Amino acid sequence: MDRIRIRGGNELHGTIPISGAKNAALPLMIASLLTDDTLTLENVPHLADVEQLIRILGNHGADISVNGRRERQQGDSYARTIHFTSRNIVDTTAPYELVSKMRASFWVLGPLLAREGKARVSLPGGCAIGTRPVDLFIEGLTALGAEIEIDGGYINATAPAGGLVGARYVFPKVSVGATHVLMMAATLAKGTTVIGNAAREPEVVDLANCLNAMGAKITGAGSSTITIEGVTSLSGARHRVLPDRIETGTYAMAVAMAGGDVVLENTDVALLDTALEAIRRAGAEITPTNNGLRVYRNGGGIKPVDVVTDPYPGFPTDLQAQFMGLMTRSSGVSHITETIFENRFMHVQELARLGAKISLSGQTAKIEGVPRLKGAPVMATDLRASVSLVIAGLVAEGDTMVSRVYHLDRGFERLEEKLTRCGAEVERVSE
Template sequence: MNSSSSLPDAKSPLEADSSVLQIFGGHPLRGHVRISGAKNSALVIMAGSLLCSGDCRIRNVPFLADVERMGQVLSALGLRLTRQDDILDINASELTTSKAPYELVTQLRASFFAIGPILARLGIAQMPLPGGCAIGARPVDLHVRGLQAMGAEVQIEHGICNAYVPGGHGRLKGARIYLDTPSVGATETLMMAATLADGESIIENAAREPEVVDLANFCNAMGAKIYGAGTSTITIVGVSKLHSIDYSIIPDRIETGTFLVAGAITRSEFSLSPVCPDHLIPVLAKLRDIGVTIIEEAPDCLRILPADVLRATDIDTLPHPGFPTDMQAPFMALLTLAEGDSIINESVFENRLRHASELNRLGADIRVKGNTAFVRGVPKLSGAPVLGTDLRAAASLVLAGLAAEGITTIQGINHLDRGYDRLDMKLQQLGAKIIRIKETSTDVELLANNGTPLNSTAL
């Protein structure tokens, strides 16, 4: 089986912003792919390390641009970070400032989650409003109202969220908090803040995602008292301090799902591990509806088999345990080649169907009305130049390119590198014909005509 160490040495994902991917479609995939640690766990657990005044060792950390940016945010706050392969050591004993740098936080939404731990540790926090993928409004009002319920004074001025606990470096107070929507970010922010608060906090209508459970397990391993993570009601009993920890992040369920779709769309057979099948129940169910056979070879290993026929199906995205919004775009790519008509309703984010027009450039037949996409299956896709507009949209174009006839060129892969650990390299190991090209104006012109770039290099 392949491991992360069998991949070429990881370069900084932040260096790949000006690259494009070129895919020569129509090649089956085979072998084994190692699934990396969960992006959404890694980012919030890195923020959670702020709660501990000692050392935190985090294992199974993926190589992602977002992870690097979060590391830069923590370094700017005074933390010491060192990395060896997929092991990240963080020391937060010298948390020296309560103010995170604007230029970093505005590039990474997850960095805003650090406001809870900083406020819990220092009694004061200054956090710029966050950035990230442009997939719809994701306001921080739930975070703010929750912190206010715990006794914090919070004001937003000039794009900065200023929060402090009255009375100097006082502690937050336990509170009962109801979330209007089961926001993952708000649940995680408030859960972290409550770990060091005085008294008991209860979060109702909490997010139930596996990454929330992973964060709770991380905090509990440091000495926190969190109960009910994974249900809609989470109870946190505040403690005075947390201790050092050695912790391993769960496998990425969205990366797992993306590779399963890659196998389905290319009619391939290969295995994936480590995985958590319980985190993938709606994804596995939909793949089987479409006609894909998936075998559980071991508790943490799946094998996908080629499908004779891909069938249309309908999808409604929902908060966990419903069908994940992050898998909507990859499944749209798959359904473009299914027999019949499919309907995809995006109910989580209001601006997350922009990949439909790019898939149509590859020969798909998709109509979008509001937050609903109507997908009519076509016999084949054809390579063309396309643009990834967000993380999962870029992934859907890679998947479509793997199945398309001819050459597909994808720009905007800086989005891809935010959330997939060396996706192109892993696909290469499975037999895909995919190369990463340093983008120049000359290359773009040639790629637009499916020509050969002058200075292409496969990583």
């Protein structure tokens, strides 16, 4: 199993190209099941989760082809263009062996049900950051007329004889995945669907834009109320996956931690206002550029900053672990409260191995900044936790060896290459 070794102590200087967003690419790929035409996605990141979803879509009958190498454009160096064509859905079952590896694969439920009138999808797996139930998906699809039962670890869903029917449904709690699924399902329902208390994440907007390019009639994405007028069929389209705001925030925090001056290319400050503001308050300077941002921290130390995670536009839970990594070296005491997932603190004990002083009380972590961290063997416990250890490792004295980096490979494309090019000593050790 691969591990990543980081030798701490170097500042970061250079340019890092930001990839397409994993959390946009996955629902966009799934949306291709809604049409028998070809959906072409540009800027698809090369990640384990994308490869896994390719296998899942293939199992439903999708033909998938990847463009060969092209001339590199600035900021585009790793992006891929992938074509998805689901002429016929040959299988409406998404089996446990495929779905248990990744939460988002469960979302095929929406398109399969809308297009084929039935779906049998295994209950999902994914990062162990909380219980992550699926009640909101069931309630939302039931509101559109679906009959749903859980049997042997699978959701069996059936649409009424004439197909799903538009309805008004207000989520009792904000859910990104359930918003994606209900929005996709409603595109092919009869009549109008109004989703209340919808997730406002940029990835929801990206999916709505792509669905509209395919012929859907969606308004209001990005606000709490999304209206979808059902259409009888969707066509193909060409769509560019939006930049990864979590990757952007992660590297901005890495620079804030290590010091230095780095341009993050092919991204957009508007995607992560709240997180960038927290990084600024911690002492880094951030300025927008033509196609991204410049982040630098010279001389001054890291200041303690309190954050509370919240649905968009709040501070993202997917940057909570990284921010905690940064706060381990602050000059005072900071508090980080996690409100989205009840078990997203597994990085605390691993950061402690490096010398961090963190105590937990309910959903709040108290971080007492320390003047030095020292390298140690640590274990990645989930995707974002693993990269928080890399951030800490960048300033830890000596070697930090991160094991179980398959978590990292789910969501960070060529992390070691991107950091090494900026002067960090990060290498993958394969055994």
